[in-house]
Amino acid sequence: MNIQRLVYLLLLTIGIVLCSCGSPITRTETDVYTVTKLDTTKQTVVRNQPGERGDNGVIYPTTRTVETTRGLVQQDSIVKREYPDFIRLGLFESVGTLFTASEGNKIGTGLFGIYFDPIDFLSDKIQGKSDKVFGGGLYRFGIMEYRLRWFKDAANWTIGTHGLEMFYPEAKNNTTLMSVLPLYVRKRYYLREDIPYISATGAVGLGFYPSQYIHLSGSLDVGSIGGLNLRAYAGMFAGVNASKSPLNDSNVSVTTISPYVGIGVSVLDFLNRVPELYTEWKDHEHSSWEVGLLRVDMFKSGTDSSALGDGAFPIQGYQLHIAPASIALPLPFAPQLQNRLYAGTSLFNLIVAGSNGKTILNNKKVSMLAMGFGVLPIRIGYWQPVLPDELSFEPYIEYSYYPSTIFQFGARLNLFLQQRFNVSLHAAYVSSGGFDTSTGFFKETFGQSIGEFSTFIFGISFGIQDRIFAPEELRYNRVRGE
Amino acid sequence: MNNDNTSNGIWFVLAFVVVPVVIGIGKFFSPDTFTINSNTNSPIYVRNLSAIDSVQKTMEDEFSMSQNTKAVMGFDNGTQCICELYTTLTGDSGVVFTLRSTRHDYELNPNKGVEFVYSPKGTVLKENGKVVKSFPDITPRLGVAERITFENISNKVNIKVGCTPICSYFTQLPATEYMVVHTQQYTSALLSKITSEPVFEKPASDEAR
Numbered sequence: 001m002n003i004q005r006l007v008y009l010l011l012l013t014i015g016i017v018l019c020s021c022g023s024p025i026t027r028t029e030t031d032v033y034t035v036t037k038l039d040t041t042k043q044t045v046v047r048n049q050p051g052e053r054g055d056n057g058v059i060y061p062t063t064r065t066v067e068t069t070r071g072l073v074q075q076d077s078i079v080k081r082e083y084p085d086f087i088r089l090g091l092f093e094s095v096g097t098l099f100t101a102s103e104g105n106k107i108g109t110g111l112f113g114i115y116f117d118p119i120d121f122l123s124d125k126i127q128g129k130s131d132k133v134f135g136g137g138l139y140r141f142g143i144m145e146y147r148l149r150w151f152k153d154a155a156n157w158t159i160g161t162h163g164l165e166m167f168y169p170e171a172k173n174n175t176t177l178m179s180v181l182p183l184y185v186r187k188r189y190y191l192r193e194d195i196p197y198i199s200a201t202g203a204v205g206l207g208f209y210p211s212q213y214i215h216l217s218g219s220l221d222v223g224s225i226g227g228l229n230l231r232a233y234a235g236m237f238a239g240v241n242a243s244k245s246p247l248n249d250s251n252v253s254v255t256t257i258s259p260y261v262g263i264g265v266s267v268l269d270f271l272n273r274v275p276e277l278y279t280e281w282k283d284h285e286h287s288s289w290e291v292g293l294l295r296v297d298m299f300k301s302g303t304d305s306s307a308l309g310d311g312a313f314p315i316q317g318y319q320l321h322i323a324p325a326s327i328a329l330p331l332p333f334a335p336q337l338q339n340r341l342y343a344g345t346s347l348f349n350l351i352v353a354g355s356n357g358k359t360i361l362n363n364k365k366v367s368m369l370a371m372g373f374g375v376l377p378i379r380i381g382y383w384q385p386v387l388p389d390e391l392s393f394e395p396y397i398e399y400s401y402y403p404s405t406i407f408q409f410g411a412r413l414n415l416f417l418q419q420r421f422n423v424s425l426h427a428a429y430v431s432s433g434g435f436d437t438s439t440g441f442f443k444e445t446f447g448q449s450i451g452e453f454s455t456f457i458f459g460i461s462f463g464i465q466d467r468i469f470a471p472e473e474l475r476y477n478r479v480r481g482e
Numbered sequence: 483m484n485n486d487n488t489s490n491g492i493w494f495v496l497a498f499v500v501v502p503v504v505i506g507i508g509k510f511f512s513p514d515t516f517t518i519n520s521n522t523n524s525p526i527y528v529r530n531l532s533a534i535d536s537v538q539k540t541m542e543d544e545f546s547m548s549q550n551t552k553a554v555m556g557f558d559n560g561t562q563c564i565c566e567l568y569t570t571l572t573g574d575s576g577v578v579f580t581l582r583s584t585r586h587d588y589e590l591n592p593n594k595g596v597e598f599v600y601s602p603k604g605t606v607l608k609e610n611g612k613v614v615k616s617f618p619d620i621t622p623r624l625g626v627a628e629r630i631t632f633e634n635i636s637n638k639v640n641i642k643v644g645c646t647p648i649c650s651y652f653t654q655l656p657a658t659e660y661m662v663v664h665t666q667q668y669t670s671a672l673l674s675k676i677t678s679e680p681v682f683e684k685p686a687s688d689e690a691r
Contacts, residue, residue, distance in 0.1 A: 033656035034561035036636040153533035
């Protein structure tokens, strides 16, 4: 299967899952309360008849009249409540695995499975290596888990699936196990029941197509906080790629039995305990100033030419943060900061600032792409609300250390437009060391050599499926019992 | 990676057929919901709040509940109704019917509402967890279908067991469209011949016509 088809399938699956999210993630309860008010009014009127009434022993009827009015008022009050309807909902999880690859066939997925060498990992032809620690990887896209109420309502069982699950034990197609929408049953034992949760999880999974496999695993999970999770795995994949499987380039079926241990990370991956399924969305606890799917920056930079080609002025470059999260840091020794200091990251950070001309041997001038690419960059910033619920100012420093070094400091002025979309003005100074991409995915995609650069950028950015939280929404700022 | 011969069509089929099916898995394994009396003017939907298959529809006007199981009956016709049902119990712990509560309220605070505890150990009426009246002589016979009638009208709750009106209770709790049924430990229940009749309040001027 080539990379284009894989990407195509991924986008399609994620798109369908996202489009269908209205129903599977929210449970709506509508209750009608009827308040009944009964009211009885008594009106007493005494009209004395004219004339004299002496005490002559004659009994007269009383002139008092009593009018009783009974009223019944019923008012219906309709209450609509929305609750989360999932135990786990995640975008992406990756695990770097140990002991899965034979010598000389290691992929080199790196820690968490994402610190890979981008030169060949994203290409069609992954070369096996022998000097890598993490020989294989496990990747999941579109993770869903729902409460499973079996065994007399036993606690913390879930059933779920992933949009796509891929297990690469080594750099060989035939032994790769992959399935669209595998079925998983999990049982969690919570070791810590406060955010971030810590749990031991046992799982059994079945993959159906294009590989058929069973996956047994145990994991120690930490998270989620701001959609981020860390997991330590031990498990085993046992499955087959049939002779007609698109993963199998031989004429006979290939069996893979691969025990593994691994360390993984997941982003935009939210975990609810059962009591949280009975907490309305509006009352949920949040730990972050910002969590999102994608942040796109378009900016003017100081490079020689635009990355988008001639005529693209004033847009000279762009930057993508995939799955950004800014997690508030509650510092008990500095309450005056009001939890506004944050630590942030994103799954990937790609910046293309434009192109710079560079003179090489023989006075020949070549165009070098001013580009940087980072995995799980570290961002420290300060979130200053300016207008409640609407405008916030965010100075920050961000450092990407792998595969290229990018140092960035700047500030954003964020305008909250709606819960899943916001706009920012962004100014920053960016410095990148560049990296070697003489072959592979980046070379094929961008068609230029990549060089180092340092420039100021100024532009606008859009947070897509990106939510900014107000100070009062942070769990640290809530009054206990509120 | 190799060049596969699989056409794009198969990926489309997988994505468009398998994805929606598996998305439905979450709903499939969520608590069961079914409707009884669906062919009448007063359908009642029943939602299982406990383990899978612990509440099962057995006939059009009947459903069974395992021990220690919660189910909520929702009356489509609104909050005011007269509901009659036959209860067959198998254990000593009895069953609790809770009126004037909702699913949300009940799961967070099971004592909220007007509770009618119908048990061989004695029958009790409670409001918000406090005993209002007790009826030690009113006890169900195990394995025998006993008729209970709930009249939930305005701020009054009338309950009859068999043909005997046992209480007429005024409450300030707002009426809701739900009745929660909770079988206690070691007691399963069969609720049969369930009927509900909506009560519509009419203005006095309508009555005069």
